[in-house]
Amino acid sequence: MTDVQEAQRATGCPFSEKAQAFDPFGAEYQFDPAEALRWSREQEPVFYASSLGYWVVSRYDDIKAIFRDNIAFSPAIALEKITPVSQEAIDALNGYGYAMNRTLVNEDEPQHTERRRALMSHFEPARLEGHEEMVRRLTREALDRIVDRGEADLVDEMLWEIPLTVALHFLGVPEDDMAKLREFSVAHTVNTWGRPTKEEQVGVAHAVGKFWQYSGQVLEKMRANPDMPGWMPYAIRKQKELPEVVTDSYLHSMMMAIIVAAHETTAHASANMFRRLLENRELWDEVCAAPSLIPNTVEECLRHSGSVVAWRRIATKPVTVGGVDLPEGAKILMVTASANHDPRQFENPDELDIFRDNTTDHLTFGYGSHQCMGKNLARLEMRIFLEEFTRRLPHMELVEQEFTFVPNTSFRGPEHLLVRWDPAKNPERTDPQAREPRLRFEVGAPNASALSRPVVVAEREEIAEGVVRLSLADPKGRDLPRWSAGGHVDLLFGDYERKYSLCGDPARTDRLQIAVLREPESRGGSVWLHDNLQPGTELSFRGPKNHFPLDEHAERYVLIAGGIGITPILAMADRLKHLGKDYELHYAGRTRAKMAFLDRLMADHGERLNVYSGDEGRRMDLTGLAGGYEVGRQVYACGPDRLLDAIGAVCADWPEGALHVEHFTAGASLLDPEHEQPFEAELADSGFTVTVAADQTLLDALRAAGIDVASDCEEGLCGTCEVGVLDGDVDHRDKVLSAAEHRESKRLMACCSRGKGKLRLAL
Structure with a gap:
């Protein structure tokens, strides 16, 4: 129990003053939701917001756990009006025959997974690649209109229009009535996640009602010509195959919901991205100089200042979140913007770090079976926007301005984004090649x-x-x-x-x-x-x-180094000395002349240092050094494989966490297509199964299915692509996990390890 919870129990007060004062429509949350909940992440990660009637959850692990369990935490209220509306507004909506039903966003299982499986093929990375040319063309045309002007409002002049055009093209909706659709989208956001006054509610209701009617009219036109390209005509064709899965009411509701979802979040995210990068000029210049950074830069902007701030769930039974007991029926506001700034998951989380290697862990797209299906289309658009602007207007700068946002709990992006530049400095005036793209982008998460x-x-x-x-x-x-x-x-x-x-x-x-x-x-x-x-x-x-971290809470340490393996061991010895820990250091080499840092080690760690030099006839007695397992003692070793293998044999029956080794060569752990067998991997959190071919790694199969798994070395050495294993027999080929962890098979490295038959994974 935390200190805050102890104090609350002692005083009889269920929540702190800050929790009682929390207002998601207040200026602090509306301006920066992550900063507004810093106190919650640090002190009270689950609290009841009486002004809202919701339990607010602010930490990464708690929110991810909620996303993973769609049974205990139903998404049924995801599109519920967060502010009760007046009867006059309800009557206005009813006058349009408004009958918004379940969509992929707020639908319970098993219907949700059935529909997602039936309708997701258009969102697979291979299918989305065909949209790059159109996105590039639209972006270049928009830039052509403003490039010689010297100033622009990026939101008004392209960042809203292009995502909407792309969304309509993807859906198969006619690309007219753009201004009307923008008005409809804002009204839908305010109606669902905002706090309009009673007077405003009626106007919003009329706009939403017209949006509903418009969606129905477009849907009927599509029904008359179901062979048209686009996702909605595809869904209409699927209805004939699966009428009980793809129903009439579902199609109408999805038509309206996805017109908003497919473009509004991308527009906001793009505006947030340009704002943050132009505010951090060094980062903007870095991207201008190295366009290969663009995919990760986009991802880091989605983490740092994403357009999706929060999602909602309702508890279907009594549950415990972050150590706090919630009753059945508890409404939950998961503030993903706060989770994306949780230092337990992201180092230096408030820094916009375009080199961050775990930025794809962000929850802006959600997680699991309810993760945004259009995430890769959004990524593609944002990457092209950034590539075109950094190439053609690298000298663009932000105009000093006061940013405004549509007040709501869940979606965030500036309504306007004013920028300027000197047209005389446009690179294309002296170099026509500056108009030409420098690289293509693969669809999917950045590598x-x-x-x-x-x-x-x-x-x-x-x-x-x-x-x-x-x-x-x-x-x-x-x-x-x-x-x-x-x-x-x-x-x-x-x-x-x-x-x-x-x-x-x-x-x-x-x-x-x-x-x-x-x-x-x-x-x-x-x-x-x-x-x-x-x-x-x-x-x-x-x-x-750091895939070889030092656990600083043990009682005793044995540090073993062979040859150049002294480098991480030296850093550990320095740290343990600084902490005042009990440690001994054993260092072996062929000759003293070839042993790096020997003088410094003798000076700084002399009493704890034991040197084994081959030319002096001294050899390590690993059995004697390691001895039997001792509670509270940990052994860390780095060096040649023969040394590490010998240590592993001596400590083979030790419990997990007592021995730590680090390898820097993969050996024979990689894929050999001529001798492999295909296998299936059931993705428990996402609700479907992928087949891994004999000539394919699990990592490749997951990427092809649109599942985000971070990776780096792809040799089984770094641990970046670790995936949780729920069931199945694993053929482990990595050099990250210990022998005990291989036997336990709770984790695997997707880049190299395989299934001996079907696997069930926590993805």
Whole structure:
């Protein structure tokens, strides 16, 4: 129980003053929902908002758990009017025959999954690729209209119109009445998630009623010509095959709901993206210089300032969320904007970090079976918008302005976005090639392997025979990301990409330090680095990442290093010394002359250091070092595979979490298509099954189905593509999980591991 909950119990007050004062229609929440709920994430992650009649949930893990359970947490109220309306407004709606029914957003199981399966094929990545040309054409035409003007309101002049045009084209709806549809969409948002006055409610009701009638008229035109292209004609054809699944009332409701959903959120998200990047000029310039960053930049903007702020659920039985008991019938407001700023999930969450490697974990698109089907179309549009503007108007800047938003609980984007630029500086005036796209975008979530930060070699020092220490700095003198003991970076140099553990001072943000052993018999990267990298050399890296983290809560530690494996172990020893922990350090090498950092280790960790040098005839006794399992003691080891395999054998019967090792080579763990068997993977959270072919990884099959799974090395080394396993026999091929974790089979690495038969996964 938290301190706040203890205090509440002692005083008899069920909720804090801040919880009682919370108002989602107040200025603070409307301006920045994540910041408005910072206190909740830190102190009271589940509370009752009496002004709203909802339980508010603000932390990432709690919200994701709610998304995963559509039975206990029904989506039935997702489109319920959050503000009760007057009888006059109800009468106005009824006058239009308004009969909005269930849609994919607010439908319970099993009907929801049945309809989603029947209608989702148009949203698969392979089908969406055909829309890129149209999105590109519309964006270029809009830019052509304003490029020589020097100023524009991006919302009014393109960011609303293009997503709406794309949405209508995707749906198969005629592209007329654009202004009318924008009016209808705003009315629908206010009607469902806003707090209009009683007088405003009637006007909103008339607009929504007209929207309902308009949707019905378009639907009838489609019925007369069901062979037209588009998702709605496809749904009409599906109705003939599955009349009990795709019903008349469902089609009419979906026609209205998806016209809004398919474009309004993309328009808001795009406006939020341009605003945030132009407010952070260094990031804008970074993207202008390196367009390969665009997919991850879009994703990070969706996390940091997404257009979908919150979703709603209702408890179908007594439930516990975040340690708080909720009664049956409890209405829940899941503030996904707050979850996306939860430091338990995202490091430095309030920073807009376009190099963030887990940004696809965001909940802006929801999660599980109710995740937004149109997410990849939205990504495609936003990527093209950003690529065209950074190429043709890299000098564009934000005009000082006061941003306004349509007041509501759940969707957010500025109503206007004023920008300006000097037309005389337009690149295309001197270089016609500036009008031409620089790259195509694959449909789907971004791949972390496309990310890299520029650095320069600040210092180079020979610290042992065949070992160099490199200090890396930002070329512009900016701070580099923070890291922790056990962390590493993926260094990109020449034609190589290699992983190197960090071994400097984590408190220094101006330098990252690595040590590299020259290995002539390896794949060539270390030799190239030794021969070519000098102070001033420019290269890049990804990370830092930490798949070998130090648990700082044990009683005793045994640190074991072999050769260049000393680099992460050194950082751990430094950290344990700083914490005042009980530790011993064992370091083996062929000769003392080849053992990196030996002088520093003796100076800083002398009493705890044990050196085993081959030329002195000293060898590690792993059985003696590790001994039997001891409660409260943890062993960390890094070095050659033969060392790690030997340690694993000695500690084979230890419980999970007592032994930690790190590998930097994949060995023979990768896919061999000639000797594989296909298998099926049931996705429990998403409600359908994918087939993984013999020549396909599970990761590839998931991407083809539109499931977002982050990845990086795709060699079974980094742990980025980890997926939870609910049932099934796994053929583990990674070097991330321990032997005990392989036996338990609660997780797998989607890039390399496979199923021995059908698997059931937590996706």
